[in-house]
Amino acid sequence: MRSVNVHEIIDNARFSRFHWMVMALCALLLIFDGYDLFIYGVVLPVIMKEWGLSPLEAGALGSYALFGMMFGALLFGSLADKIGRKKGIAICFALFSVSTILNGFATSPSEFGIYRFMAGLGCGGLMPNAVALMNEYAPKRLRSTLVAMMFSGYSVGGMVSAGVGIFMLPRFGWESMFFAAAVPLLLLPAILYYLPESIGFLVREGRTAQPRLLLNRLDPTANLQADDTLEVVDGKGKSVSVIELFREGRAVRTLAIWIAFFCCLLMVYALSSWLPKLMANAGYSLGSSLSFLLALNFGGMFGAILGGWLGDRYNLVKVMIGFFVLAAISISLLGVKSPTPVLYLLIFIAGATTIGTQILLYAGAAQLYGLSIRSTGLGWASGIGRNGAIVGPLLGGALMGISLPLHLNFMAFAIPGAIAALAMAVYLVSGERQPSAPLQQARA
Known part of the structure; x- marks a missing residue:
């Protein structure tokens, strides 16, 4: 009979087909999730015309799903720590898929908004649980990279949404x-x-037979037997209350990552909701303006994978600080009249450093919190960040409503990038001063 540390097996496992399967399935879930989230920006110019919506009304309508995502992240992030991540993912997936189908039958903005809110509940709950699950199964040396690769499915979903929209x-x-x-x-x-x-x-839950089978699939050399005792560090006897996120020296870093989530999601949803419309107003055709959305999401996928790779080799937080600075610069330059190739490059960089950095934030939050509070930590970070996602479309609608010049719209979208960079700098300094940070990372 042996006493086996579950984390040691997972952290030191060789990358295998099992890891590929978990990553592919989670990525597939997020492709569908990303499709649902970016669909509003794709159809926005059409429904504004059909229903005669003002920019402010359109921005408010776009925020219905994001309100739902905020509540969904808070609700299902904590719930999954109690009922299991697989059940939480199943509920969320079914909820947003059915609600999205119902959106196609909407005959008024109010009905449309209700279905978008319901879809948002599912989307908001699925993200933190998929990230937590991937983070739990990933070997430590590849954790940021695998989470980023998995989460790039979100950007693929956005590209699929734009591509399907063009056709x-x-x-x-x-x-x-x-x-x-x-x-x-x-x-x-x-x-x-x-x-x-x-x-x-x-x-x-005391269901030890299934974990042994999973761990043997994860690392066949472990050769776990029926009488082996499995140990999960910080996995027992701890509350999943939000108060846990502020204990053991995590308070400053929790607040900093919440601010970064808020600012990052504001930029993501301001751009994804209004970029096609802004470009259409600047004289581009609907097809061309949707192609900018493709470039944005392609950049997001590239940025997530590059950022995860850099984060595993250097320092994930420093990578995010650099990305946020680039986000502020590239978005502010979008309003400057540029040749078309330069414009596509700027949009690509903006996607890499906003959508891509959002994905890195999930990886960073997953590494900050221990196993027993990971879904709660991810859920609350995502839920708080959803306030920024709500503000993004509203801000875009308000700016368009007062007919600001194009470059001032993008300048307003860029300011949160500078704030997020500052927040993550505070996170970095706080982590370096916190003696328990290495232990916390080891437990993650």
Whole structure:
């Protein structure tokens, strides 16, 4: 009989087909999630015209889903620590898929907004749970990279949304964009069949047979037997109250990462909701303006993978500080009249350093919090950040409503990048002064 530390097996495991499977399934979930989130920016110019919405009304309508995401992240992040991440993911996935399909049947802005709020609940809950699950199964040396690669599915979903919009909007109308959400719903049973449950959750529940099988798949050399005792560091006897996020020297870093989440999501959703409309107003056709959304999301995927790779080799927080500075610079330059290739490059960089950095923030938050409070920590960081996501579309609508020059719109979108860089600098200094930080990282 042995006493086996679960974290040691996971942290030191060789990268295998099992890791590929977990990452691919979580990435697939986020592709569908990203499609649902970016769909509003794609259909916005069309529904504004069809329903006669003012910019401020359109911005408010875009925030319905983001209100839902805020509550969903807070609700399902904590709930999954109690019922298991697999169940939490299943509930969230079904909720946002069904609600998105119902959006295609909406006949008024009010009805549309209700369905978007319901879809937002599911989207907001799925993200932190998928990140927590991937973070738990990833070897320590590859953790940031694998989380970033998995989360790049979010950007792929945005690109799919823009690409589908370019093809389907002129031919079948905006409703068809929402009906397409039926496809991922059909795949849900297969995803849930192969997706593993959190090992930490299973051990805490006393269901030790399944964790042994999962750990043997994760690392065949472990050769765990039925009489081996599994130990999960900080996995037992701790509350999942939000107060835990401020204990053991985490208070300053928790507040700093909340501010960074808020600012980053503000930039992401201001750009994803209003970039096509702003570019259409600047004289570009609908197809061309949607291609800018493609460039934004392609940049997000590239930035997430590059940032994760850099974070595993150097320092993830320093990488995020640099990315936020680049975000502020690139977004502010979008309002300057530039040749088309330069404009695409700036949008690509803006996507890499906003959408990409959002993904790195999830990886950073997952590493800050211990296993027993990880979903709660990710859920609250995401939930607080959703306030920024709500402000983003509203801010864009308000700025367009007062007819500001194009460059001032983008300057307003860039300011949060500078604030986020400052917040993460405070996070970095606080972590260096905190003696327990290395232990906390080891436990993550």
